[in-house]
Amino acid sequence: MIVSIWRYSHLFLAISSSLFLLIASITGVILAVEPIANKVQPYNVSGADSLSLAEVLNPINAVYDEVLLVSRDRNGFVSVTVIIDGKNESFYIDPYTGERLGDLIQKAPVFQFATNLHRSLFLKSFGRFFVGLTSLLLFFIAVSGIVLIAKRQGGYSKFFSPVVRENFSQYHHVVYARIVLLPVLVLALTGVYLSLLRFDVIPQQQVSHEVDFDRLREEPLKNYKDFELLKNTSLSELRELEYPFSEFVEDYYIVRLKNKEVLLNQYTGEVLGQQKYPFVTMASAWANVLHTGEGSILWSTVLGLGSLSIPFLMVTGFIIYFKRPKTRIKNRFSKNECDHVILVGTEGGTTLQYAQEFHRQVVKMGKKSYLGLMNDYGLFKKMDECVVITATYGQGEAPASATRFMELVEKHPQSRPFSFSVIGFGSTAYPNFCQYAYDVQEKLKNLSNAQVFEEVFTVNNQSFQAFLDWTNRWAKSHGMTLHLKKPKATLHKNHASDFVVVGRLDLEKEDTFLLTLKNISGTKTVSGDLLSLTTEKDGIERLYSIGNLGNDILAISVKKHPHGICSNWLGQLDNDEILSARVVKNRHFHLPKGSKEAVLIATGTGIGPFLGMISSNTAKRKLRLYWGGRTPESFCLYQSHINKAISKKQLEHFIPAYSRSQPNKVYVQHLIKRDGNKIAEVLRKGGCVMICGSINMQGEVMNELKNICSTYLNKDLSYYQNRGQIKMDCY
Amino acid sequence: MRKSVLNLCLVSVFTVQILMAYSFANFEPQVSYKCLIQMTNYTGEKAYVVVSLIDPDGKYVKTLYVQGDDKEWFPDLRSWWKFSDGINENIDAITGATIGNGQRNIVSLSFDTSQIDSGHKVRFESAVENQEYYKIDAEIELNSATIKEKVEGKGYIRYIRMVPN
The missing domain is CATH 3.40.50.360 (Flavodoxin domain)
Structure with a gap:
């Protein structure tokens, strides 16, 4: 119930905001490029930020007759507005020399277009409202998503533990949602904030100074270079410095720093008024930076990727919804008449x-x-x-x-x-x-x-x-x-392939045999995949673990069941006979490519896939094989493979357990227990343990592994299961 | 021979005179003023303000400055747009960024000397998205005696000040 409320809210919110969200996220990706494109412009003069304001004004005053404004933007570019030949001109300068570096960056038409679409969908105030609302919905989507992930993972403390993979969409939806959670939350919240600001729900306050004009003096006259504020403030603090409008003493310097606004008497340098920016102004500046990424390539990139993930999450989210089969249940009898x-x-x-x-x-x-x-x-x-x-x-x-x-x-x-x-x-x-x-x-x-x-x-x-x-x-x-x-x-969708029998070894006593097949259709097979066989007689599918011995030769190890239709049919196959079967990918039982060490545990015919894994191994990866059989004679089916592998250093250790050859029975789990410290070492180094065989053996081995983990590693077995270090294929 | 020299002299004198006449037409003496536009603390979007020269008959002569960077909103300044768009005026060089409530902007405005003290005015009209449009938010007479006086605005402009540059 609780999961479904959250799940339906998550879905409902996503559907109701989908169109606007899609527009906003795609334009958002485009807009993330803008601050990056601006930041890389060559107008940043290194070291200039540590200059004092007086040091910056000096060359500017020397080069230009009439200066109106000096400002520093979030990229650290310094620009001036000056009057040249009766015309206003604004451009970037080198703060050391006052020299002109280039024109102000014009907003490229594509960014102008994207901005308008992003802010208002070209619907003016109406559109602004919807974009704001979408932002709010995105926030709720993110919050419901957090709850859903926490429920799926079994608690907030396991929020970032590995995700159980059901299918592509589900897996990547969860994995990517977790990665982009932070930027998406930030975008949504700042988006809401900026909208509230637009609609004056959050009141914007202006700083206002009360200047006592009667007390303004032109003396003692000081050079601006000696004004305390200009001397002691570095350029990095500056946002804007407005020159006095005229030479009247009533006109003053207005210096806007990052956190305050100061008025300076243009003759004496006296501070006429000083106001810290109210909280809302500071918060708005932060919201702006956080939402646009202005001035930071890193944050812009993070925001861009966050924005890009939204369409991806929408698509995978809808796929999850549509793929989830609808529960249509028809009953012939009512619930009160059924036994x-x-x-x-x-x-x-x-x-x-x-x-x-x-x-x-x-x-x-x-x-x-x-x-x-x-x-x-x-x-x-x-x-x-x-x-x-x-x-x-x-x-x-x-x-x-x-x-x-x-x-x-x-x-x-x-x-x-x-x-x-x-x-x-x-x-x-x-x-x-x-x-x-x-x-x-x-x-x-x-x-x-x-x-x-x-x-x-x-x-x-x-x-x-x-x-x-x-x-x-x-x-x-x-x-x-x-x-x-x-x-x-x-039912699996891949097609049937043809296989020709190239060899067989029988162990009549135990009704088991090892069949080697050549794949003649070229279907790609990895050891651990399954061979799916369906006999015409009963239409029921049977799966056999494949070991790929290389050169398209596959091995399957089969035990005949007294009444098993399929195993007996396989048991009759002779060399050169062709059988048709499908290969079923079984990714969770592949030997991990990057691993340095692995422990393979099998009983009886469970050795099949391991024969393949061993034969394609190199000396770089250390493999230990534990194998349980009845008597040393049981081993003869596999002996040649194992001996060859040991001589070629493909297999480091082969440790057999025979249950019937001595009075006290030895099972694989006993050997696992004995070698606990070695197995723990493999797990500790990130190697994996693979188990193939009967369910009973699996249970026993898992018990031993559990003990090994708590004794030697101080961790629960589930820790390694979650990291994919325990792999099983049991029947 | 003498005649041809005389002819040559005459031609060159005429040429010089024509060139001078042209240059005078192009370089009629100009005066420039610094103009301060101080906005009120209204609420809403940033204001679009356009500064135009008005002749003694109250007709638009030319656009002096446009405070607004997005052409999308220009038609909102209806009266001016009818004129400027009507004569296909090129205003790219005289546009600047919009400013918001409580902020101020200083721009330089240039006039021909003949336009001073001859009944011409400088008009400031303004508009804000989804709010009222002021055809005349403020207006200043180009009168050298009174031009330095502060002029109050009626709409989004609190006041205008101008000083010779």
Whole structure:
């Protein structure tokens, strides 16, 4: 609920201001160039800022007969307005010599145009109002954005921790929004301030002096060079110095410095009046500088990039909105006549698609099933069985459609006892895997009339196969058979490629084999990617981890399942046979390019992708491979690869664990524990740990890693997970 | 031979006379005045002020100074714009920046000596975005005896002062 209020405000504000915001940001980018273009003009005379005003006036008075004004702009350029041959002329000068350097910078037509559009959209006061309003909306957009990021990241303290990547738009929207937060906030706030100033909501005060004209004296006559103020004030302090209009003593010097305005008797140098600028004037000057970047190349650049990011954030923001599948749920039966209730907690909608498919099949079996969002939880009069399928938002929060679930559970006690199961969707690449699903399980467990049907079942990376495992088991215990079809939206778009079998090694005893394939279609493959195979027989997709051995030779390591259609089919393939499959990019399981060290942990056929990573390695990167098998004989499939790699220094250490060759079983996790200090050292240096194999092994290894992190590194494992140093591909 | 020399002399004398006549036409003696425009503490945008020379019949002669850098707003100074735009006057060289409320601006104005003490006036008209337009905010007679006196403005101008340059 709370997330969605902020999210809808964020979206609504962005939509309502989109057109003006787009115009203002694009013109803003153009206008950011202006101060930079001005600043690089050659009118800055180095060292001149430390001259005193008297030293600056001296050459000016010598060169020009009639001086009206000397001023210094924010770029540090000094200009004069003088009368030459009866005409006013203004130009930049060299403060040391008074010599003319060049004409005042004229505002280029493109900047004039952009300024008008930026300020008033060519709609005069009306447009000014809208631009001001847009500025205010931008401020609110930024604030709601901060709240959304904080919620996503799991708190303000984790505001800058790495972002969970769902897709390009979502990831870059969050990442860039964080980077440009400061300039955008500054632009929005100063924009609002300047508008309020325009419309006199903030009253502008003029400094006014009360000069006692009766006391003006022409004596004692002093040379201006001896006037205290002119002698003691440096040029860097100056904004403007106006000469006396005439020789009457009633006319005086007006000296405007950065913070005050001083009137000087033109004959005696006596201070006739001195006023500090009011706060509003100073604040306005600051707002101006901060908003325009005038006088600073660095700040102008920052503002320009901030402005440039706004269209980008708008586009990615709208893409996120439109990509988020709309939750359209149709139910054949009303919620009070159904004995099966399926509740969905979803953020992007993928989880809902899986749940919908499950619901459809249950209804097909003639059951009365009701599908709803977790936020629809209420009294279900006939509910016997409740299935909660939920994703986790950010670092363990409830996803969008489940934000009120916990309170609703309290509020609506069920009249009948019921059993429940919770399925969590998430990614093991991030900490707090399926945390929200576990929270829900705890919550429901505490209800007096709710009974746990089974413990939380987790689905990693939207694995349809894993989901199938669960639905099949669930169906079996309910005396049904379900035929779920994979939701279309999650099908991969890349085309099938052809592969020819170039070699195979079998280990009959353990029903495993190593298949080497040559990629004949040229699809680019990186070790860790997945080979997706769909047999005609059942239309179900299976994924195998690929190891790229180089020269388009890929290795997949497969274990035959007694009734596995796909693995048995693969097991029959002979040399030179061609199979058609798709390569699925699996970026989160690639060996990081820049890493110096890595620890690879696998059991059984999980070694497949590592064979590729090792064979493309050079001596520069130190790799340690832990591998768990039953007996030394299990290793023969991979022996030649590993021996070659060790002799070529591609692999530094190979540490096997055999569980059946000695009385006391040795598992990989035992060796991980033993070598804890070495593994900690790799993590400390920024190297990564990659795990490939069964889910059980993963759990054990993760436990050991957790201990290693707290014992040797004084950090939580999640710290390294967040930095992408722990990579997993388990099944 | 003598005749041709005489002819040559005559031609050159005529040429010199014509050149002199031209130069006198171009360089009629000029006087310049320093002029101070002091604005009031009105509220709103920066004011556009245009200074023009007015003949004894009250007609515009020429534009002396334009305080306003964006041509977009010139038509707001209706009466002057009708004249200046009407004769396609080139005012690029005599435009300067706008100034805001409470500020002042000093400019130099040049006149032919014949325009002094002959009933000519200097008119200051002013306009501010979305506010009233003053056809005559202030007006000063080009009278050498009284020109140094301060003249109060009626609109955005508090007063005008002029002194010989």
